[in-house]
Amino acid sequence: MSDYSNLKTEEMVLNMGPQHPSTHGVLRLEIKLDGELIVEVKPHVGYLHRCFEKHCEAMTYPQIVPYVDRMDYLASMSNELGYAIAVERLMGIQVPERVEYIRVIMAELQRIASHMVALGTYGLDIGAFTPFLYLFADRERILSIFEETCGARLLYNYIWVGGLSHDLHPDFIRKAKEFVTYFRPKITELNNLLSYNKIFIERTANVGILPIETAINYGMTGPNLRASGLKWDLRRDDPYSIYDKFEFDIPVGKGWVGTLGDCWDRYFVRVLEMEQSLNILDQALAQIPDGDVTSAIPKRIKPAERQIYTRVENPRGELGYFIVSKGGLQPHRVKVRPPSFISLGLMNELCKGHLVADVIAILGSIDIVLGEVDR
Amino acid sequence: MIIYEYLSELFGSPVLASVIQSLFPLIFLIPFALFAVWLERKVSAFMQDRIGPNRVGKHGWLQTVADILKLIQKEDITAANADKPLFNIAPVLVFAGSYLAFAAIPFSSAYIGSSIDLGLLFIVAASGFVVAGILMGGWASNNKYSLLGAVRSAAQVVSYEIPTVLVILSVVMLTGSLSLYELSEMQTSSIHNWILFGGNAPLLQKILLIPFMFIGFIILYISSLAEVNRTPFDIPEAESELVAGFHTEYSGMKFAMFFLAEYANMFAVSAIVSAIFLGGYQSPFGYLGNTLGLTWLVPIEQFLWFSAKGLFFVFVQMWLRWTLPRLRVDQLMALCWKYLIPIAFVNLLIIGLIVLIKI
Amino acid sequence: MKSHEEIYNLLKEKFGDAIGQSITNLPVESFIEVSPLKIHEISYFLRDDNELLFDNLMLLSGLDDMNDKKVKQEDGSIADVPGTLSVVYHIESTSFRHKIVLKCSCPKDKPEVESVNSIWRSADWNEREAYDMFGIIFLNHPDLRRILMPYDWEHGFPLRKDYKNPEFYQGMKVPY
Numbered sequence: 001m002s003d004y005s006n007l008k009t010e011e012m013v014l015n016m017g018p019q020h021p022s023t024h025g026v027l028r029l030e031i032k033l034d035g036e037l038i039v040e041v042k043p044h045v046g047y048l049h050r051c052f053e054k055h056c057e058a059m060t061y062p063q064i065v066p067y068v069d070r071m072d073y074l075a076s077m078s079n080e081l082g083y084a085i086a087v088e089r090l091m092g093i094q095v096p097e098r099v100e101y102i103r104v105i106m107a108e109l110q111r112i113a114s115h116m117v118a119l120g121t122y123g124l125d126i127g128a129f130t131p132f133l134y135l136f137a138d139r140e141r142i143l144s145i146f147e148e149t150c151g152a153r154l155l156y157n158y159i160w161v162g163g164l165s166h167d168l169h170p171d172f173i174r175k176a177k178e179f180v181t182y183f184r185p186k187i188t189e190l191n192n193l194l195s196y197n198k199i200f201i202e203r204t205a206n207v208g209i210l211p212i213e214t215a216i217n218y219g220m221t222g223p224n225l226r227a228s229g230l231k232w233d234l235r236r237d238d239p240y241s242i243y244d245k246f247e248f249d250i251p252v253g254k255g256w257v258g259t260l261g262d263c264w265d266r267y268f269v270r271v272l273e274m275e276q277s278l279n280i281l282d283q284a285l286a287q288i289p290d291g292d293v294t295s296a297i298p299k300r301i302k303p304a305e306r307q308i309y310t311r312v313e314n315p316r317g318e319l320g321y322f323i324v325s326k327g328g329l330q331p332h333r334v335k336v337r338p339p340s341f342i343s344l345g346l347m348n349e350l351c352k353g354h355l356v357a358d359v360i361a362i363l364g365s366i367d368i369v370l371g372e373v374d375r
Numbered sequence: 376m377i378i379y380e381y382l383s384e385l386f387g388s389p390v391l392a393s394v395i396q397s398l399f400p401l402i403f404l405i406p407f408a409l410f411a412v413w414l415e416r417k418v419s420a421f422m423q424d425r426i427g428p429n430r431v432g433k434h435g436w437l438q439t440v441a442d443i444l445k446l447i448q449k450e451d452i453t454a455a456n457a458d459k460p461l462f463n464i465a466p467v468l469v470f471a472g473s474y475l476a477f478a479a480i481p482f483s484s485a486y487i488g489s490s491i492d493l494g495l496l497f498i499v500a501a502s503g504f505v506v507a508g509i510l511m512g513g514w515a516s517n518n519k520y521s522l523l524g525a526v527r528s529a530a531q532v533v534s535y536e537i538p539t540v541l542v543i544l545s546v547v548m549l550t551g552s553l554s555l556y557e558l559s560e561m562q563t564s565s566i567h568n569w570i571l572f573g574g575n576a577p578l579l580q581k582i583l584l585i586p587f588m589f590i591g592f593i594i595l596y597i598s599s600l601a602e603v604n605r606t607p608f609d610i611p612e613a614e615s616e617l618v619a620g621f622h623t624e625y626s627g628m629k630f631a632m633f634f635l636a637e638y639a640n641m642f643a644v645s646a647i648v649s650a651i652f653l654g655g656y657q658s659p660f661g662y663l664g665n666t667l668g669l670t671w672l673v674p675i676e677q678f679l680w681f682s683a684k685g686l687f688f689v690f691v692q693m694w695l696r697w698t699l700p701r702l703r704v705d706q707l708m709a710l711c712w713k714y715l716i717p718i719a720f721v722n723l724l725i726i727g728l729i730v731l732i733k734i
Numbered sequence: 735m736k737s738h739e740e741i742y743n744l745l746k747e748k749f750g751d752a753i754g755q756s757i758t759n760l761p762v763e764s765f766i767e768v769s770p771l772k773i774h775e776i777s778y779f780l781r782d783d784n785e786l787l788f789d790n791l792m793l794l795s796g797l798d799d800m801n802d803k804k805v806k807q808e809d810g811s812i813a814d815v816p817g818t819l820s821v822v823y824h825i826e827s828t829s830f831r832h833k834i835v836l837k838c839s840c841p842k843d844k845p846e847v848e849s850v851n852s853i854w855r856s857a858d859w860n861e862r863e864a865y866d867m868f869g870i871i872f873l874n875h876p877d878l879r880r881i882l883m884p885y886d887w888e889h890g891f892p893l894r895k896d897y898k899n900p901e902f903y904q905g906m907k908v909p910y
Contacts, residue, residue, distance in 0.1 A: 014519050021618060036523070036704065046882040053867070054892055090762060127606060127701025133423040193698075199607055200700045216789050216828055219856025232828060308762040309793060309824050309835070322795050322822065333893075335795035345859040356523070357616050357703045374882060 011039060014356070018047050022125045022360050025370030029347070031359060038359065041351045043344055048374035056334035061087050061301040062161055064334065069155040071338065072372040074117050075315045077110035077146075080159035082312035085240050086321040087161045089310055090303045098291035099163050100242040105176065105284050106146075106159065107241075107312075108277040112183070113142040114315035115270045115277075118367040122267055123194050125364035126203050131194040138186055145175050162297040173285055180281050187275060195271060204267060205258030208350045208362035212261065218349065219342045222317025224366055227253035227269040228261035234313040246283045248276045263365035270367075302329055316340050316367055336375060340368035378486045399486065400477035408638040411689060412439040418693045449627035457624065458515040465512030466625065466632035472504035473639040480646050481556045482681055483656045485674035494555040495543050498647060499536060502602055505640070506532045512633075513621035524620025527610050527704055534711045535601040535608075541719035542595040545726040546651055549574055549584070555647070559655030566659040571652040576730075583729050587722050592652045594719050596688075599644035601707070603637065606696035610704050645688030646681070656681035735832050738764050741786065749776055757837075765822070765835035773823075773838050774848040774874070780825060780834070781853050788834065791854035792824040796864035798895045799839065816842040819868050819894075823850070840870070842894075849875040867893035 014031045017023040026047035032040040052071065056064050068083045069076040081103050088095065120135035143153045148169055150158040158165050194200055210220070215228040225232055233250040235243040251272035253265035303325040311320035317339025326332040343366045350362045378399075382392035413428070413436055420427025428435030453462055478501075479494035481487040491497055506529050513525020547553055549570065550561055561575060562568045571588050573581030601608040610620075617623070622633045649655060656677040664672030702710065736744075742756040745766065753776075754767030768776055780788040801817040818839040826833040840847055849872035850857045861872045862881040869891035872878055880887060889900035899908055 012519065014523075022616070046880075046884070049882040051892065057893075123700065127609070128699065129419070130423050130697050133425065137424055194700070197700060199702055202706055203700060203703055214855075217855050219791060219854065230828065237831070306762045307765075307822075311792065318792065320793050320824070322793055322824070324797060326800065332800065333795075333797055335793065335797075337793040341859060342856050345856065349855075355703060355705065357610075360616050 009034065016359070022121075023363065024121065024368055025373075027344075027368070027370055027373070029359065029363075031351075031356070033356065036355045036357075038351050038354050038356065041348045041359065043347050045341075045344065045370070045373050048370050050375065052336065052375040053334055056331055058330060060329045061331065064331075065160060066155065066157045069157060070371060071336065071375055072114075072314065072316065072319070072340070072369045073154060074369055075110050075114040076154065076156050077106045077159065078114075078312065078314045079319065080156065081107050081241070082310065082314065082319045083321055084159050084161050085312060086308060086310040086323055087301065087303075090306065090308045090323055090325060091161075091298065091301060093162050093296055093298060095162060095296045096291045096293065097242070098289050099293050099296070101284055101288040102164060102168060102293065103159055104241055104243065104246075105281060105288070106149075108280045108284070109142050109145065109176070109179075111277045111315045112274050113139050115274050116142075118270055118315070119190070119194075119267065122364040122367070123200075125360045126200055128194055128197070128200065131190060134186075134193070135190070138183060141179050141182070145172070145179065148172070148175070160297055161301060163295065164293045167293045173288065176281065177285050180278050180285070184275075184278055187271060191271065195268060201257050201264060203357075204263035204361055204365065207258075207263045207354065207358050208365060209259045210261040210266075210346070210350060214346075214349065215261065218346045220317070220346065221339050221342070222313065222315070223269045223273060224266055224317060224343055226251065227266040229253050234311055234318060238311065240310070240312055243280075245287075246280045248279050251276065263361050266365040266367075300329075302327070311337065314339055316369065316372070317343065338372040338375060340366075340370075341373045341375075344368050344373055397478070400474065400480075400482075403482070404474070404477070404635075404639050404642070407642055408635050409439040409443070411638045411641065412442070412634075414690070415693050415696075418690065419697045422694075422697045443631065446627055446631045451627040451629065452624075454517060454624050456517045458517065461511045461515035462624075463629070465508050465515060466629045466636075468508030468511060469505050470508075470632050470636040470639070472501055472508055473636045473643055475501035475504060476643040476647075477639070479555055480643065480650065481559050481655060483674040483677035484560070486678075487556050490554060490556045493553045495547070495553045495558075495647075495651075498555075498643075499540060499543070502640075502643075503532070503536065505636070509621050512625070516621070516624035518624050520617045520619075521621050521623050524617045524623070528604060528621060530704075531604070531608065531610060531707060532602055534708060535598040535715075538594050538598045538711065538715040538719040539602070541716065541723050542591045542598075543651065545587075545591055545719075545723040546570055548723075548727050548730050549576065555650045555655065559650055559657060562654040562657050565661070566654070568657075569652065569654045569659075580729060584726065587726050587729070588652070590718065590722050591726070592648070594715055594722070595651065596648055596691075598711070598715060599648055600692060600695070601711070603640040603644050603692075605641065605692050607699040607702050608707055609696075609701060610707055641689050641692055642685050645685045645692070648688055649681070649684035653684055655684075735830050736785070737832075738766075738834065741832070741834050742766055744783075744786070745776065745779075748779060752776065763835060765837045768836050768838045770821070770838040770840045770847040771873075772848070773821075773836070774850055774853070776836070777823075777825075777850045777853045786832075787827045787829050788825040789854075790826050790828050791850070791856050791860075792826055792833075793822075794824075794850070794857050794860035794864065795822050796820070796868035796870055796893065797822055797837075798868060798893065800895045802842075802896070818842060819845045819870055821847050821864060821870060825854075845870045846873055847871070848873050851875055867891055869894065 012033045014033050016031055017028040018026040028044040030042040031038060052067055055067055065080055068079045071079055116135040116139045120132035123131040146156060147153045149172060150156045210228050212228045212230055215225050229252055231250050231252050236250060251269050253260055253269055257264050305325060305327045307324040309320055309322045311318045319339055320337030322335040323331050324333040351359050379392060379396055382395055383389045386392050417427045428438035431437040431441045453459055476498045478489045479491060479497045509528045510525045513521040550558055552558060562570060568575050571592055573584035622630060658680050662673045662676050664670060664676055745753045752769040752772035756766050758764040780786050797820040799818045799820055803815045804812050805815050807813050819842055820837050820839040823836040838847060847870055849861055851861060861875055864870050865878050866880045866883050890897055901908060
């Protein structure tokens with residue numbers, strides 16, 4: 001036997017991003033490698049920083065809504081919903097029931113659209129190109145519905161403080177119902193094409209395992225937390241809007257094909273969530289009442305000196321708004337708790353000891369949007 | 376064969392004849408690459424509910440020509456810290472490696488570049504040549520992604536040559552020849568003579584051989600996929616991890632060389648698979664030329680059959696690429712060393728036994 | 735599930751002076767003022783006490799209280815009394831479902847707060863952000879660098895209310 005102990009090996013630093021096909025935006029990962037094994041991952045963020053919080057301090061409350069859109073640009077409706085609820089609670093505004101219904105419908109459609117991007121790009125990260133395009137084609141249908149409703153495909157400015165910018169168009173309910181019936185079988189198709197693919201499972205099962213204690217301690221929320229096995233959904237656990245009126249399951253990870261809390265669990269929880277969102281849509285579209293949607297919009301928003309933290313279940317986790325008012329027309333401080341920002345802080349913990357290829361699998365599975373990380 | 380004799384008679388010099396003869400695959404290859412790239416796009420588009428290229432020419436069939444024109448016009452960038460001589464040789468070497476394989480592939484009974492007795496081994500050796508080019512390109516680029524891609528590629532190609540050779544060996548035991556020309560000639564006249572169905576062994580032996588030949592065929596096809604770095608084994612170029620792997624730093628015509636080599640390789644391995652197992656250029660049933668008594672028609676028909684079989688396997692490669700995700704590098708190695716090689720080895724033993732007992 | 739008052743009394747009993755007032759007269763959200771140099775100890779108790787089990791730090795945010803004062807001194811000159819910077823902790827328990835808001839304030843000229851990074855790891859990046867935006871120094875934080883702003887940003891902390899845009903950044907005129 002030869003003695004290899006005097007052979008010198010060197011650690012290599014691989015710089016992934018900010019221009020890289022699968023960092024999902026301008027994220028830079030500084031990866032320390034020993035061969036192909038990862039020793040350390042250091043994420044560098046801030047390339048997309050556009051001073052959202054500073055801007056907010058110079059805007060009146062309604063003016064902030066379009067800025068909120070641009071944080072998690074794949075889930076603008078959900079961002080608006082969170083912001084509107086925060087300011088409404090700050091002001092003590094009650095919104096009409098129809099508004100609540102429309103908001104829930106929009107938020108759930110948005111959740112499906114957002115998960116489609118998450119799952120599609122995840123497939124792309126693993127090397128499956130086709131599911132990505134299938135999902136994007138279906139997402140187009142949701143975007144068309146949004147476009148007909150509020151004129152924009154990505155950044156809507158639709159949910160306002162106290163109401164909506166305008167009512168639904170008359171054809172909306174029919175089209176949304178059509179989409180729900182169209183999309184249900186598509187989930188099975190996705191499962192057959194991607195989820196249960198042997199290679200896909202090999203790549204994602206038992207990779208990037210996130211135990212439940214670590215997940216909570218690192219502040220993971222949303223699908224990432226549920227994949228680790230905790231039944232924790234703000235729609236049920238800290239109810240807002242009218243989610244308590246609907247029946248839906250909260251899918252949690254079970255370690256279906258590997259260990260509890262691995263990448264496949266995180267992926268599959270999202271698939272199951274799309275089904276649950278369809279259930280909520282079914283109920284909401286059937287029950288939606290008539291009414292006025294702009295009546296509760298206040299002429300002037302000027303809360304007294306107070307502070308509030310509200311949170312909603314965004315597709316990526318808990319989106320929180322901490323608003324401090326000093327009694328002016330502009331907020332004194334708006335602090336956002338972006339779920340992706342918190343999730344990204346976990347990268348190093350998840351990646352240690354895996355291979356380079358797994359960084360991509362892990363990064364894709366925690367599903368970040370850099371617009372939200374950097375704000 | 377016939378063409379070579381005709382050429383040496385025409386020029387009176389075997390050297391000149393060989394030189395001219397060696398250019399023939401290129402005449403085939405360039406239109407094929409143009410067609411295959413277009414096909415790949417169309418196939419992927421139809422698989423993904425898209426239309427694909429449809430602006431340049433009818434159904435976009437001139438799209439690749441436009442692409443080539445674009446690539447020619449592009450600036451040829453060499454990274455400042457690259458090792459320039461190696462960087463420039465690498466694409467040529469890669470293309471030369473895949474072109475070399477065509478020397479021993481019989482396109483029809485009238486044409487084979489060089490009818491060497493060890494044709495199959497020659498092809499395996501020549502495709503090893505590609506690895507040198509890839510390693511060179513990856514190293515010379517002075518880019519970590521390229522280096523990782525190149526190292527992965529070297530490991531992959533070298534590993535997957537073993538099951539390939541084992542399967543080839545089991546075929547050779549049956550046929551007793553390593554020359555692709557002879558192999559093709561053996562599988563004459565009709566489908567039941569294909570080596571996939573036991574070649575021209577006696578009936579009982581044939582029936583015993585068929586399942587093992589199928590296993591060998593599948594192993595050979597899988598490892599050929601790995602050798603040309605196609606999905607699910609496209610780890611050296613793994614776009615989502617390594618950007619473009621070993622050719623990240625290449626642009627313009629040098630990139631086009633890699634691209635051409637990839638498509639040439641795709642056809643080469645498909646041709647080898649079909650030559651070994653599926654009768655090569657032979658028609659699965661008789662020839663129109665024989666029926667009509669036009670003997671000159673037969674080689675042309677054979678060439679068409681050969682292209683059709685090759686293209687079919689190229690299509691299957693595309694089909695797999697747009698359906699399957701990509702394996703991870705350790706899983707790829709595990710697949711080769713833990714599954715393919717043992718299975719190929721046992722398969723080799725069983726085929727050897729069947730051939731030996733001569734029922 | 736414990737109410738705000740119960741938790742306040744529990745903390746007051748355990749830590750005494752380190753716990754300041756409990757602000758409950760706000761119509762929306764109540765919070766407890768705590769000492770910035772005791773926050774680590776208090777957090778540790780909050781997380782590990784069997785009756786509290788606050789295992790999830792939802793949000794850690796920096797805040798400029800904007801309470802700078804100009805005090806007229808006896809000799810007639812006007813002196814600036816720097817205000818305070820605050821860190822607000824929103825904590826909840828996933829098992830008991832109760833929440834609490836802590837707030838610790840530190841003077842602007844010596845903004846030092848203990849890090850809670852070792853208790854809730856989610857505080858890591860949040861503390862870096864608070865440092866980045868407000869210049870609050872988190873003691874014992876393992877890696878206190880800027881996070882959203884460029885690493886070489888030398889023009890102060892942008893979310894402080896007295897922040898002025900620099901005229902030049904690396905030779906480029908800023909309000910272009």
